[in-house]
Amino acid sequence: MKAAVLHEIGGIPRYEDFPEPVAGDGEVVVEVKAVAVENVDKAMATGTHFASKQFLTQLPAIPGFDGIGTLPDGTLVGFGRPRPPYGALAERTVVAKSNIVPAPEGVDPAVAVALSSAVTGFAVRTAAELAPGETVLIQGATGVAGRLAVKVARLLGAGRIVCTGRDDVALQELRTLGADTVINTAVSDEALVRAYTDAAVGGYDVVLDFLWGRPTEMLLRALTPEKLKMAKPTRLVQAGESAGPALTIAAQSLRMSGVEICGVGKNLDATSMADAYNQVVEWARDGSLTFDLERVPLSQIEAAWQRTDLRGRRLVVTSSSEPKCATGED
Ligand SMILES: NC(=O)c1ccc[n+]([C@@H]2O[C@H](COP(=O)([O-])OP(=O)(O)OC[C@H]3O[C@@H](n4cnc5c(N)ncnc54)[C@H](OP(=O)(O)O)[C@@H]3O)[C@@H](O)[C@H]2O)c1
Incomplete structure (x- = not known):
């Protein structure tokens, strides 16, 4: 499969072939639809984030912390914490089934993934x-x-x-x-x-x-x-x-x-995070919460990773088969 592959700490991920992920016990392979590229992903890849060692356990590796994708039966889900060296910036990734949540219905995956911010x-x-x-x-x-x-x-x-x-x-x-x-x-x-x-x-x-x-x-x-x-x-x-x-x-x-x-982590747990996410999704659906995002295909990750001209727009890497449904963009 194709993926954004990081060969060295502090390097730029390149669009390359990478071995297909194989699900182990309690895991599932996800077909990735949308991934928001955030500062945290870059800090992980440069080794400056406090949790870098937890996620960059070996090289080469695929960056990307979370995203939206489909399960083998076609169900659209949100996923987080792929198993290293797999990350979200790939055609497919592998995650623990416990790290899967239902994706919000009727919301464009690119919008849904950017709403985590x-x-x-x-x-x-x-x-x-x-x-x-x-x-x-x-x-x-x-x-x-x-x-x-x-x-x-x-x-x-x-x-x-x-x-x-x-x-x-x-x-x-x-x-x-x-x-x-x-x-x-x-x-x-x-x-x-x-x-x-x-x-x-x-x-x-x-x-x-x-x-x-x-x-x-x-x-x-x-x-x-x-x-x-x-x-x-x-x-x-x-x-x-x-x-x-x-x-x-x-x-x-x-x-x-x-x-x-x-x-920001004070008083945060799975329930309060889910409540907050559901609320922002609701606001995106009814138009009270809008924002700018810019979509790029995975094949352009190398240039996209180095962008410094986004001025408040979230960069979202999408698969070409991502369904379109405009909700949440200004
Ligand atoms: N903890 C969390 O849950 C969470 C979630 C999202 C983000 N974050 C963190 O929050 C920070 C911002 O994230 P973001 O996604 O909003 O990033 P962003 O879109 O790149 O925005 C960065 C912001 O910081 C300002 N800035 C950048 N360098 C600066 C400097 N040297 N001096 C003063 N201001 C500077 C920018 O101002 P200009 O507009 O003038 O460039 C802009 O307001 C990052 O550290 C990110 O890791 C944390």
């Missing part, structure tokens, strides 16, 4: 327990996950939504998605601290952070009181690291700032 936006509720009307700051809102999070936060009842990014045009687009205030992080440290302070008005209740690194360091500076007083609590949820894998936190940034830091 919208589930991260649910962390404002699952991890941060957002109450209706609370102010939310989304860091890195011009990316795919960030744009979806803006819409999800709005649909979950957020009050003011403040968004950060680096591109003024993309930031203005966010206003049509539900952002009330936008902040460009590509300014001096002092200007950025001031922008976070000015945009906070009554304070940020929840921060969903896809950036980390310098912007979050400046945010913590902005949230640190300059006088001895009790600050309003801010639940900061760590979701990504587009601006850097680490940050330095001054002791005083936590001591009196009211900042509580947790990860």
